[in-house]
Amino acid sequence: MLRLDGATVRFGERAALDAVDLEVADHEIVCVLGPSGSGKSTLLRAVAGLQPLDRGRVLLGGADQSGVPTHRRGLGLMFQDHQLFPQRDVGGNVAFGLRMRGDGKAERAERVRELLDLVGLPGAERRSVAALSGGEQQRVALARALAPRPRLLMLDEPLGQLDRGLRERLVVELRQLFGRLGTTVLAVTHDQGEAFALADRVVVMRDGRIAQSGAPVDVWSRPATEFVARFLGFDNVVAARVSGTVADTVWGEVPVPEGSPQGERRLLVRPGGVRLVPAAEAEARGWTVESRTFRGSRVAVRLRPADGPPLEAELPLREVPEEGAGVGVAFRAEDVVVLGDDGP
Amino acid sequence: MRDLRGSAARLGLMALPVAFFGVFFAWPVASIVERGLRPDGTWRFGRIGETLSRPDILDVLGFTVWQALASTGLTLLVALPGAYVFARFDFPGKSVLRAVVTVPFVLPTVLVGTAFLALVGRGGLTDELWGLRLDTSVWAILLAHVFFNYAVVVRTVGGLWSQLDPRQEEAARVLGASRWTAWRTVTLPALVPAVSAAALMVFLFTFTSFGVVQILGGTTYSTLEAEIYRQTARLLDLPTAAVLTLVQFAAVGAILAVHARTVRRRETALRLVPPERTARRPRGAGQWALLGGVLLSVALLILLPLGVLVERSFAGPQGYGLGYYRALGSLDESGTFLVPPLEAIGNSLRYAVAATGIAVLIGGLAAAALTRRAGRLVRGFDALLMLPLGVSAVTVGFGFLITLDEPPFDLRASWILVPLAQALVGVPFVVRTMLPVLRAVDERLREAAAVLGASPWRAWREVDLPLVRRALLIAAGFAFAVSLGEFGATVFIARPDSPTLPVAVARLLGRPGELNYGQAMALSTILMVVCAVSLLLLERLRTDRTSGEF
Numbered sequence: 006m007l008r009l010d011g012a013t014v015r016f017g018e019r020a021a022l023d024a025v026d027l028e029v030a031d032h033e034i035v036c037v038l039g040p041s042g043s044g045k046s047t048l049l050r051a052v053a054g055l056q057p058l059d060r061g062r063v064l065l066g067g068a069d070q071s072g073v074p075t076h077r078r079g080l081g082l083m084f085q086d087h088q089l090f091p092q093r094d095v096g097g098n099v100a101f102g103l104r105m106r107g108d109g110k111a112e113r114a115e116r117v118r119e120l121l122d123l124v125g126l127p128g129a130e131r132r133s134v135a136a137l138s139g140g141e142q143q144r145v146a147l148a149r150a151l152a153p154r155p156r157l158l159m160l161d162e163p164l165g166q167l168d169r170g171l172r173e174r175l176v177v178e179l180r181q182l183f184g185r186l187g188t189t190v191l192a193v194t195h196d197q198g199e200a201f202a203l204a205d206r207v208v209v210m211r212d213g214r215i216a217q218s219g220a221p222v223d224v225w226s227r228p229a230t231e232f233v234a235r236f237l238g239f240d241n242v243v244a245a246r247v248s249g250t251v252a253d254t255v256w257g258e259v260p261v262p263e264g265s266p267q268g269e270r271r272l273l274v275r276p277g278g279v280r281l282v283p284a285a286e287a288e289a290r291g292w293t294v295e296s297r298t299f300r301g302s303r304v305a306v307r308l309r310p311a312d313g314p315p316l317e318a319e320l321p322l323r324e325v326p327e328e329g330a331g332v333g334v335a336f337r338a339e340d341v342v343v344l345g346d347d348g349p
Numbered sequence: 350m351r352d353l354r355g356s357a358a359r360l361g362l363m364a365l366p367v368a369f370f371g372v373f374f375a376w377p378v379a380s381i382v383e384r385g386l387r388p389d390g391t392w393r394f395g396r397i398g399e400t401l402s403r404p405d406i407l408d409v410l411g412f413t414v415w416q417a418l419a420s421t422g423l424t425l426l427v428a429l430p431g432a433y434v435f436a437r438f439d440f441p442g443k444s445v446l447r448a449v450v451t452v453p454f455v456l457p458t459v460l461v462g463t464a465f466l467a468l469v470g471r472g473g474l475t476d477e478l479w480g481l482r483l484d485t486s487v488w489a490i491l492l493a494h495v496f497f498n499y500a501v502v503v504r505t506v507g508g509l510w511s512q513l514d515p516r517q518e519e520a521a522r523v524l525g526a527s528r529w530t531a532w533r534t535v536t537l538p539a540l541v542p543a544v545s546a547a548a549l550m551v552f553l554f555t556f557t558s559f560g561v562v563q564i565l566g567g568t569t570y571s572t573l574e575a576e577i578y579r580q581t582a583r584l585l586d587l588p589t590a591a592v593l594t595l596v597q598f599a600a601v602g603a604i605l606a607v608h609a610r611t612v613r614r615r616e617t618a619l620r621l622v623p624p625e626r627t628a629r630r631p632r633g634a635g636q637w638a639l640l641g642g643v644l645l646s647v648a649l650l651i652l653l654p655l656g657v658l659v660e661r662s663f664a665g666p667q668g669y670g671l672g673y674y675r676a677l678g679s680l681d682e683s684g685t686f687l688v689p690p691l692e693a694i695g696n697s698l699r700y701a702v703a704a705t706g707i708a709v710l711i712g713g714l715a716a717a718a719l720t721r722r723a724g725r726l727v728r729g730f731d732a733l734l735m736l737p738l739g740v741s742a743v744t745v746g747f748g749f750l751i752t753l754d755e756p757p758f759d760l761r762a763s764w765i766l767v768p769l770a771q772a773l774v775g776v777p778f779v780v781r782t783m784l785p786v787l788r789a790v791d792e793r794l795r796e797a798a799a800v801l802g803a804s805p806w807r808a809w810r811e812v813d814l815p816l817v818r819r820a821l822l823i824a825a826g827f828a829f830a831v832s833l834g835e836f837g838a839t840v841f842i843a844r845p846d847s848p849t850l851p852v853a854v855a856r857l858l859g860r861p862g863e864l865n866y867g868q869a870m871a872l873s874t875i876l877m878v879v880c881a882v883s884l885l886l887l888e889r890l891r892t893d894r895t896s897g898e899f
Contacts, residue, residue: 055519057632075522076531088520092538101534105525153525 006031006189007052007157011061014047014213021047023213024061029157029191034183036204037193040236044213045193046085049159052191053082066156076105081155085162087146089134095121095145096130102153120148123182140171147179151188158183160192164199176202197237201225209233231344234273241279241317245272247343255313260338271344276305278340279318281326282333292316294330308334362718363730366711366776373769374737377748378594384751385591393588400592406576410596413556413572416487420494420555421548427495427646428502429544434643435503436510438636439628446647447503448885453651454500455827456880457834458560459851463858463873464654465493465565467661472866474657489565494558496650498551505547506540511624513539542611549608556600559743560836560851564858573597574837578743582841594744605735655877662870666863673867677875688846690872693853694879697833700849703768704775704832709825711772712779719780720787734780737773742837746770749842764847770838775828782827786820787813829883833876850876 007029014022021044029035037045050056052063054075063070070078081102089098096117103113121129124144137145143164150158163179164172180203183190194200200207201221208218217229228234231242245252245259247270252259254272261272284291291311298305304325308316316334326332386393400406435447453461469475469483469492476482483489513536521531559574566575573593580590631637665672677691715734737745749770790813798808836851843852850872857869 053519053523055522074527075519076525076527078523079525080523082520082523084516084520086516088514088516090517090520090535101521101526102524105521105530149524 006033006066007191008064008067009048009052009061010064012048012051012058012063013060014044014051014056015059020044020213022051022058025213025215027208027215027218029189031189032187034180034188034190034192034203034205035208036200036206037191037208037210038195038197038200038236039193039210039216040195043210045195045210046161047213048210049082049161049191049193052157052159053080054078079153079156081150081153081158083146083150083158083160083163085165087142089137089142089145089149091134093134094130095126095132095134095137098134098145099130099148099152101149106153116152117148120152123151124148139167140175143167143175151186157189157191160190160194162194162196163192165194165196172196172199173202179203209236211236227342228273229345231271231273234342234344239273239275241274241276242344243272243274243314245270245343247272250338252341252343256310256316256334259336259341261341261343262338265343266345273342273344274316274336275340275342276317276319278337279308279316279320280335280337281306281318281320281324282335284331284333292332292334294326294328294332297325297328308332362714366715366718366734367730369711370733370773373749374740374745374773377752378598378740378744380752381587381594381744381748382591385588385594388588396588397592397595400589401596406589406593409571409573409576409593412570416490416494416558416570416572417552417556419487420491420498421551423491424495424498424502424551425544425548427650428499429506430639431499431643431647432503432507432510434640435507436513436624437515437628438631438640440631440640446644450503450647450651451500452881452884453496454498455830455834455884456497457836457851457876458497458558459564459836459854460658460834460873460876460880461493461496461654462561462564463854463869464658465489465496465561466858467657467870468654470565484565485567485569487570490558490562490570492650493561493565494551494555496654497561498554499647499651501550501554502544502547505550506543509543510536510540511627512621513627514622515627546608546611549604549611553601553604553608556604557597557741560855563836563855573600574741574743577741578837578840581743581747590744590747594741597741597744601736601740605732609732658870658877659874662867662874665867673864673871674875676864676868677871688848690848690853690857690868693848693850693872694875696843696847697850697876697879700764700767700771701829701832703765704771704835705825705828707768707772708775708779708828708832709821712776712824712828713783713821715776716780716783716787719784720790731780735777737777742770742774742835743841745773746838746841749838764844766842767839767849768832770842771832771835772828774835774838775831778827778831779824782824783817783820786817790816826883826886830880833880833883850879 007027009025009027011024011026012022013020013024023044025044025048027035027048037048039045047056051058054063054070054073058071065078065080090101093101096114099117099120100113103116108116117130118127121127124147126141126144126148129141129145134142134145147163164175167175176199182188190203192200192203194203201224204221206219207221207224209216209224211232217224217233219227224233225237228237228239234242243254243256245254247261247265247267249267250261250263250265252261252265252270252272256274259272259274292308295307295309295315297307299322302322303319304322306318306320306325308318310316318334386396401410431450435443466484466489467473469481469489471482471484473482473484483492517535517539518531521535522528526534556572557574558572559578562570562572562575563578566572571579573596577590577593577597580586580593631640662673663669663671678689712734715730719731749766753766794812795805795808798812799805803811833849834851835849836855839849840852840855843849848856854869854872854876857865857872
């Protein structure tokens, strides 16, 4: 459906998009994930034709879009802060795209009713958008974007402004809705939880380039680089010398999966892969329990070695040691990832 | 109990402004009207009808409305592209240009009239180059009005435009609207209230135009205000002047009422963003051409007249020199002046300082009273404060002369008369500048200060004053500029031996001869420099956020 070929956008010296190649298949939900300033919003604006490309191409359904103005591209875009038209009521907002297309009055009313039903706001046509709650605004914005049946729906931080509870509920609803309608979706967000819950495929961006692309489970379990690992919230990254299935680190010897890259590398240890063992069993390396953070049935424990950076471990509630206790540490090879280079 | 004390405090704050307006505004205006309509102890309202059916008066009325409409339309036509460019484009020198287009608004009307005379009048630049003279046509007046009010549109419309989120238009574009449709369906509706507010302000200012018409209108064109002056000062026909004053009063009241409603409607729920986020470099040939066109119109319309004025002030019969300036320092034989015209500088500055003090005191108290929640009484007070903006200054000046000449207010011989009249015109500006800032001070800050042991006076000094100090300075700058340029009232009450700069310029222009003309140019240039210096100080202090409505 959508293909980007070496898409490049420069703001002065800085490249907001740097030769990005990306494909989105029909009915696929792709989520672009990255910190602010990574170029993800520029990506959406470039696809929509709101931001001219300095180099490269955008193709929709195989057709080059250069020279096609925004309003002829047949896309849907949901803005971060919705951008509902304050002078129009809910119905007027949802019908806007239909009016632009030249639909008749009865046809429009029917479609508006259908969409408001779909997003769970039946009968809200005459309400003022100023009187809507954040969640309701989000639903109206979604209805407005979906109304003209866009071939590709783009979402810019779709749930960014809502509180966490509502966000977690809505992201599930959204995924089910898109699945039912067969909508092709390109979303961008900085929130990993949102991206992984929504997407069929996740694309991590950094400084205008794609750092990693893959199914949510793959990206989550095998971050490609230290940047991706840290962006996903993993802090247990150390320098290591890998030889065979063992890596030598400041935390001691750490087992790595077979087939890992060899030599001087960076190493990720997922907190779930850290086990505590009685202090005597471990090597002559003293670990102290520095702090504990309770997260439901799991506890994040921060361990301080005699020497080197702290290590985070995630333990079941019943295995949690006292603060200040001396412990030993062992690692599970399947939770250790040898990271690739971050690139230039 | 608390409420009682609150309204007592408010009445206390309002007392002085109300008394001021009563004595120096309502009374003089009422006296004029009374003299006109009750010459021998009985009211003769029939005179209103008689006067309004006279063909010459109908002509004046018709021309006043027609030129105000034409000026408003022309101003919008020229200034709306400017508003767009200022709101949406980012280009080098933008802040300088913003200052340049703001200058005209506070320039004295007489000075602007003189500048356009130098540009398109007899012996003016276009006359010399192409033999083109516009001072006999209505175009000179219209152009001078555009010159004045360009900033009103750019500030009012551009200010809002720069804060409209451009993504609203983008949202419409993605939904299938072309660039034009997106602007028409999304941006235009959001701008309409601001455009109509600006248009009403321009209409008001041009409807009551005096100095410009006096200088550029010749004997052919006369607005209501100029006609009131002619009837009182030249023909001593008080009844006609009184009727015209009432007509102008009613018209201004109606315009202000519509304006107040428009402004209130403007406050509907628009989503505003910081202007820094919406401006960007022009893209493509069309946008650069638009920017170029706006720069060119600013250069031709604003810089050129002022430039020609300065040039003319140096261009003596024997080539460039300071001849006209030197002549200003001495008395000529014609008897136009009792003192060397140069003394007008000192007079103007002295009067302006006094007028600024009065205007800030009265306006500040009034704004403080208006800050508290608005009731009907307060709203009426608010409207009252705006009236001097549009009520005939000529009437006020003449009214001063006939009312303030006997005890308890025997001020006719006192120099304070001039600053009092000028302050009257300055007060609305002070109130409009101070009010938004004062209203923005959070009541809870004062409460916090009170809980920490500050008395109400102390709380005002420690909390309010630091926050409003800048606005206060800006308001003072406005009052100063207004008083420097005030002409309609001052021309009546300034004593012959102490004219202000605009009065002296008008007197020079009223005399024939090249020397008088050149001296008028030179004195206008001096007036411009004085205004420009005070404006530069003002622009340094101001940011758009605290600027209120002007």
